[in-house]
Amino acid sequence: MNVVTKQDVGTVANVLRGMEKHGQSPWLDFIQRSFTANGSLQKLVDEDGLKGVTSNPAIFEKAMGYGTDYDAQIKELLQTEILSPGELYERLAIDDIRATAKVMYPVFEATKGLDGYVSLEVSPYLAFDTKGTIEEARRLWKTVGAQNLMIKIPGTHDGVPAFQMATDEGISVNVTLLFSLQAYKDVLEAYISGLESRHARGEDISKIASVASFFVSRIDGKIDAAIDKRVAAGDKDAEALKALRGKVAIANAKVAYQHYLEVKKSDRWQKLAAAGAQPQRLLWASTGTKDKAYSDVLYVDELVGPETVNTIPPATFDAFRDHGKLRDSLIEDVEGAKHVMAQQERLGLDLHGVTETLVKEGCASFCDAFDSLLGVVARKENEILAKKLLIQKAELPSDIEEAVKAETETWRKSGDLRKLWAKDASVWTGGDEGKWLKWLDIVDDRLAHVSELEAFASDVKARGFTDVLLLGMGGSSLGPEVIAETFGKHAGFPTLHVLDSTDPQQVKSFEGKIDPAKTLFIVSSKSGGTLEPNILKAYFFEAAKKVLGDKVGQNFVAVTDPGSHMEQVAKGDGFWKIFYGEKQIGGRYSVLSNFGLVPAAASGLPVRSFLESALRSVKASAQSVPPAFNTAFQLGAILGVAATKFGRDKVTIVASPAIYDLGAWLEQLLAESTGKIGRGLVPIDDETLGEPAVYGNDRVFAYLRLTGETSSEQDAAIAALAKAGQPVVTIDLDTKEQIAQAFFHWEFATAVAGAVLDIDPFDQPDVEASKIETKKLTTAYNETGSLPAETAFATDGAFSFFADAKNAGALKGGDTVAILKALFGQVKPDDYIGILAYVERDESTRAWIQSLRLRIRDALKVATAAEFGPRFLHSTGQAYKGGANNGVFLQITADDAADLPVPGEKYTFGVVKAAQARGDFDVLAERGRRALRVHIKGPLDEGLRALSSAIESAI
Numbered sequence: 001m002n003v004v005t006k007q008d009v010g011t012v013a014n015v016l017r018g019m020e021k022h023g024q025s026p027w028l029d030f031i032q033r034s035f036t037a038n039g040s041l042q043k044l045v046d047e048d049g050l051k052g053v054t055s056n057p058a059i060f061e062k063a064m065g066y067g068t069d070y071d072a073q074i075k076e077l078l079q080t081e082i083l084s085p086g087e088l089y090e091r092l093a094i095d096d097i098r099a100t101a102k103v104m105y106p107v108f109e110a111t112k113g114l115d116g117y118v119s120l121e122v123s124p125y126l127a128f129d130t131k132g133t134i135e136e137a138r139r140l141w142k143t144v145g146a147q148n149l150m151i152k153i154p155g156t157h158d159g160v161p162a163f164q165m166a167t168d169e170g171i172s173v174n175v176t177l178l179f180s181l182q183a184y185k186d187v188l189e190a191y192i193s194g195l196e197s198r199h200a201r202g203e204d205i206s207k208i209a210s211v212a213s214f215f216v217s218r219i220d221g222k223i224d225a226a227i228d229k230r231v232a233a234g235d236k237d238a239e240a241l242k243a244l245r246g247k248v249a250i251a252n253a254k255v256a257y258q259h260y261l262e263v264k265k266s267d268r269w270q271k272l273a274a275a276g277a278q279p280q281r282l283l284w285a286s287t288g289t290k291d292k293a294y295s296d297v298l299y300v301d302e303l304v305g306p307e308t309v310n311t312i313p314p315a316t317f318d319a320f321r322d323h324g325k326l327r328d329s330l331i332e333d334v335e336g337a338k339h340v341m342a343q344q345e346r347l348g349l350d351l352h353g354v355t356e357t358l359v360k361e362g363c364a365s366f367c368d369a370f371d372s373l374l375g376v377v378a379r380k381e382n383e384i385l386a387k388k389l390l391i392q393k394a395e396l397p398s399d400i401e402e403a404v405k406a407e408t409e410t411w412r413k414s415g416d417l418r419k420l421w422a423k424d425a426s427v428w429t430g431g432d433e434g435k436w437l438k439w440l441d442i443v444d445d446r447l448a449h450v451s452e453l454e455a456f457a458s459d460v461k462a463r464g465f466t467d468v469l470l471l472g473m474g475g476s477s478l479g480p481e482v483i484a485e486t487f488g489k490h491a492g493f494p495t496l497h498v499l500d501s502t503d504p505q506q507v508k509s510f511e512g513k514i515d516p517a518k519t520l521f522i523v524s525s526k527s528g529g530t531l532e533p534n535i536l537k538a539y540f541f542e543a544a545k546k547v548l549g550d551k552v553g554q555n556f557v558a559v560t561d562p563g564s565h566m567e568q569v570a571k572g573d574g575f576w577k578i579f580y581g582e583k584q585i586g587g588r589y590s591v592l593s594n595f596g597l598v599p600a601a602a603s604g605l606p607v608r609s610f611l612e613s614a615l616r617s618v619k620a621s622a623q624s625v626p627p628a629f630n631t632a633f634q635l636g637a638i639l640g641v642a643a644t645k646f647g648r649d650k651v652t653i654v655a656s657p658a659i660y661d662l663g664a665w666l667e668q669l670l671a672e673s674t675g676k677i678g679r680g681l682v683p684i685d686d687e688t689l690g691e692p693a694v695y696g697n698d699r700v701f702a703y704l705r706l707t708g709e710t711s712s713e714q715d716a717a718i719a720a721l722a723k724a725g726q727p728v729v730t731i732d733l734d735t736k737e738q739i740a741q742a743f744f745h746w747e748f749a750t751a752v753a754g755a756v757l758d759i760d761p762f763d764q765p766d767v768e769a770s771k772i773e774t775k776k777l778t779t780a781y782n783e784t785g786s787l788p789a790e791t792a793f794a795t796d797g798a799f800s801f802f803a804d805a806k807n808a809g810a811l812k813g814g815d816t817v818a819i820l821k822a823l824f825g826q827v828k829p830d831d832y833i834g835i836l837a838y839v840e841r842d843e844s845t846r847a848w849i850q851s852l853r854l855r856i857r858d859a860l861k862v863a864t865a866a867e868f869g870p871r872f873l874h875s876t877g878q879a880y881k882g883g884a885n886n887g888v889f890l891q892i893t894a895d896d897a898a899d900l901p902v903p904g905e906k907y908t909f910g911v912v913k914a915a916q917a918r919g920d921f922d923v924l925a926e927r928g929r930r931a932l933r934v935h936i937k938g939p940l941d942e943g944l945r946a947l948s949s950a951i952e953s954a955i
């Protein structure tokens with residue numbers, strides 16, 4: 001806009017100034033930071049008599065989306081605050097609006113509140129949301145805090161009630177996106193009603209200003225196009241149609257203005273006017289000429305009239321200054337305008353339909369502009385924050401990449417990410433998903449209460465505990481385990497151990513690691529009813545009581561949901577503290593709630609900065625981030641699309657050695673969330689990478705890479721896989737602390753993948769099924785003193801083989817190698833093999849299972865899962881039973897060298913573990929899975945060695 005050139009001064013500005021004499025105020029449909037800052041806006045006020053400014057999402061997109069005007073402030077804000085792109089945009093926009101309001105304030109004062117306004121629009125995403133609109137209008141009104149502000153609200157069916165409420169509350173509003181006479185009438189009615197209700201309460205109505213932004217040129221754009229089409233098609237009314245070209249928009253505006261004049265005369269209005277009310281002026285918007293065949297000032301020249309505003313885009317402003325003409329055009333030939341309106345109707349141009357379409361398109365195009373604006377802000381934010389955020393890189397074959405792009409665009413158009421944040425279950429199956437989404441807000445919530453956790457940490461330190469032993473399963477143990485394994489011991493704090501097994505040997509080993517008198521026990525169970533933490537609590541409580549006597553409870557802390565059985569137990573047993581979880585968060589999404597934070601604090605992890613790191617991830621996935629820029633969404637879309645459209649359902653998790661245990665947490669999240677109703681993602685964790693040749697076409701590789709401590713073998717293997725055309729997503733963590741970000745990132749991605757898979761990612765129906773089977777068996781044991789008898793279908797030396805009738809039939813029998821051959825012979829390409837070992841999980845068994853799985857993978861070229869029972873029952877077990885039937889399972893049980901009693905029960909830990917294995921197998925069989933159980937008699941290490949060599953011979 002050439003407003004600052006010298007020769008313009010005092011010469012050609014008069015036509016704009018002259019508008020005032022005709023009762024019309026020229027406003028500017030434009031905002032830009034540099035334009036305000038360098039005095040250009042002031043110059044328009046001084047020289048052209050500019051009386052107001054409007055903005056909209058498209059205007060801010062142009063202002064912020066290009067150039068560097070805002071970069072310095074973005075950097076400055078991000079240095080001290082953790083903001084989402086939406087929050088960042090708002091801060092920038094509000095500063096612009098405030099600066100503009102300051103420039104316009106003298107006009108506001110001089111015109112006694114008639115002019116001098118600057119408009120700020122509510123988020124375009126709220127155009128069909130009354131509640132959201134009024135809330136945002138209130139918030140923006142308060143935050144900007146300028147008398148000469150107008151909040152812009154779209155005049156949609158849902159916007160109008162919000163506008164009425166805002167008026168009633170004393171907020172000045174610019175109602176935008178008005179195209180039809182009827183919509184305008186509704187808006188004026190709402191304005192009057194809003195003023196009336198406020199006046200009836202005795203409140204001042206004289207300070208409220210309002211304009212109704214009636215869009216002009218877009219009407220001609222649509223109507224003219226329809227005319228041209230019909231004329232080209234040889235319409236019989238071609239001449240009459242041609243005569244309407246470029247006429248309907250102005251006629252429509254003139255007729256609307258007549259309505260304004262009539263209402264002003266009404267008694268209703270007169271009463272309000274007497275009480276000091278200001279009329280709601282019509283504001284002509286969309287007044288830039290689009291059709292080059294018309295005058296470039298058509299929609300200014302032809303709409304001049306008293307008590308109106310024209311918000312003019314910069315180029316039109318310049319053009320009007322140069323060659324605009326002033327006359328009272330608005331009230332000229334009103335009959336002619338009515339005739340045009342009647343003609344368009346007679347000729348079937350359907351102005352009604354056109355205006356409805358224009359409202360929808362107008363809302364959609366403001367959303368598009370806002371998406372693009374927020375995308376730019378998100379990109380700038382990512383560039384500035386750089387390594388403070390996880391950095392995700394996807395290397396995808398082109399067909400998957402295209403499909404992910406299409407999925408992204410579907411989500412952008414549907415606004416489903418905003419629905420996800422609004423906890424709208426329609427994003428998934430429309431079931432009760434909305435009740436399980438508190439994890440979206442938990443980081444903010446915990447940060448607000450972080451001082452409680454910090455106080456707990458100092459108390460733990462002060463009490464001088466040497467160890468913390470957490471007793472829990474799945475969602476209650478895996479997050480704490482990642483924290484323990486990743487961060488190790490913090491100086492001055494106890495060492496954190498996590499016990500999630502009923503294997504008697506494993507329980508004993510943990511008991512051996514601690515001194516109960518100097519140990520803080522954290523009993524962790526969301527439901528409070530899970531068997532394992534209850535019996536582990538019973539065991540260690542009794543053990544600790546032996547040394548601590550009546551004070552034993554003081555060494556125990558519970559983390560549980562309010563009202564649970566565990567809460568009662570903790571109260572009854574005089575636990576030192578009870579920390580509560582959130583009922584609206586499922587176990588596997590609970591790591592950033594007290595379930596992860598309490599053990600983290602107890603072990604000395606600085607929870608505040610951990611949570612602040614997590615908050616960065618929350619903000620990076622916020623509802624304001626368009627899907628293309630939301631990396632957690634992208635991850636979820638890749639996993640969902642790769643599984644549903646390309647048969648790549650095995651998510652192979654690779655993690656740098658220092659953060660290796662993230663995979664254990666992640667496999668629960670992915671498997672339990674998605675593996676159900678015959679579909680889902682199968683996580684493959686900790687399977688050392690091989691040559692590209694050992695993989696089929698059923699995988700996606702997710703590489704969690706700690707940049708300072710990478711493994712060159714992993715890097716090379718991943719590079720080779722990407723080169724070979726395997727889909728690879730690499731997520732770089734700059735610090736270990738960023739596992740906090742990874743937690744939220746993956747939770748969000750999993751929720752998205754669940755939506756793509758069209759499942760409920762928050763239930764776990766099949767985990768419950770095996771819990772029920774186990775319960776039946778332990779109850780039977782308590783009643784009869786033994787587990788129900790079972791018969792092996794074959795035995796061979798130290799091995800006995802068990803299966804249901806169908807599996808036993810398929811495996812036939814014979815010696816160990818023959819049976820194993822029959823089992824592995826059933827494996828097809830794209831299947832996976834699960835080794836499910838109910839033995840102590842220690843270094844040597846982990847090394848054993850790892851080497852076995854790799855031999856199987858390399859021989860059969862299928863994915864392998866290496867799991868320990870009963871731990872995996874609360875994790876991947878869900879997918880094995882509920883997901884696709886593409887798993888082949890070898891369950892391993894063994895005689896326990898020694899057993900341990902469970903205080904207060906007839907059954908022992910060994911019995912529980914046996915019941916769990918049998919319950920697990922029964923459900924696998926019942927779900928038609930290919931499965932075999934091998935039981936090892938005698939010394940475990942010998943049995944495992946013999947089993948390995950038999951498997952070696954069988955594959």
Ligand SMILES: O=C(CO)[C@@H](O)[C@H](O)[C@H](O)[C@H](O)COP(=O)(O)O
Nearest residue numbers: 054055056176213218285286288311
């Ligand atoms: O509604 C107001 C002012 O109240 C304007 O900012 C309005 O949004 C703009 O005039 C239009 O969006 C511009 O429309 P167009 O020139 O793109 O058709």
Ligand SMILES: O=C[C@H](O)COP(=O)(O)O
Nearest residue numbers: 474475525526527530587
């Ligand atoms: O993943 C959850 C486990 O099944 C444990 O559940 P819980 O925390 O209710 O004891």
